[in-house]
Amino acid sequence: xxxxxxxxxxxxxxxxxxxxxxxxxxxxxxxxxxxxxxxxxxxxxxxxxxxxxxxxxxxxxxxxxxxxxxxxxxxxxxxxxxxxxxxxxxxxxxxxxxx
Ligand SMILES: [Zn+2]
Numbered sequence: 001x002x003x004x005x006x007x008x009x010x011x012x013x014x015x016x017x018x019x020x021x022x023x024x025x026x027x028x029x030x031x032x033x034x035x036x037x038x039x040x041x042x043x044x045x046x047x048x049x050x051x052x053x054x055x056x057x058x059x060x061x062x063x064x065x066x067x068x069x070x071x072x073x074x075x076x077x078x079x080x081x082x083x084x085x086x087x088x089x090x091x092x093x094x095x096x097x098x099x
Contacts, residue, residue, distance in 0.1 A: 014038050
């Protein structure tokens with residue numbers, strides 16, 4: 001086995017929408033090696049995704065987090081609060097200080 005491994009019928013294994021979904025994890029360093037390669041392959045051929053990634057990177061460096069951009073800081077803080085209550089315990093915050 002392992003002769004003609006690469007099938008050329010699929011020029012774009014990753015559509016833009018999937019690429020965008022991978023980006024925040026990619027910038028977070030949370031993406032698996034395989035997905036990273038898939039994303040980088042797509043970025044190599046897709047200029048609009050490269051532009052989007054740069055904007056995302058900039059947004060993250062300014063805000064310090066990779067949250068959804070339609071989520072306002074206040075809403076995010078509220079969500080974190082809800083999470084703490086949900087998990088219960090006064091020391092619940094100590095186990096993920098780096099969120
Ligand atoms: Zn794209």
